[in-house]
Amino acid sequence: MVLSRDAKNVTLSSAVYPRVKARWEQDLDVKPSQTNKTFTGYINDILISVLEKDEFLETKIPGFDLIGHNSKQMFIKDAKKSKIAEIMVKSSKLYCALCKSNDCEHVQYALLRPEITKLKSDTVMLF
Ligand SMILES: [Zn+2]
Structure with missing residues (x-):
């Protein structure tokens, strides 16, 4: 360069x-x-x-905004649903408490955020 x-x-x-x-x-x-x-x-x-x-x-992925995170959860504001999705690790996979799903658009959004590397679990391999 x-x-x-x-x-x-x-x-x-x-x-x-x-x-x-x-x-x-x-x-x-x-x-x-x-x-x-x-x-x-x-x-x-x-x-x-x-x-x-x-x-x-x-x-x-418009309408989504990461509004907070810690080592156990990510909080994603969903403007379309006017709700907040809580993403966490559950049964060795990412889980959205709002959709009760491992594969919703909130989980996909979370995977694209650099903050995903901050999610920790004692016994889990995420990828
Ligand atoms: Zn969801």
């Missing part, structure tokens, strides 16, 4: 830098054709990917 004169510097925290660097090196080994060859380009690719994913969620 060639940076233009308008490129800006951003500082990564001491906690983030080694983690991202290790992932970049791993991705270069495992999937070299899909991984940017420069660390700066790799970080830019990740940021663009996150922004595009957010835009996708806003346009393809």
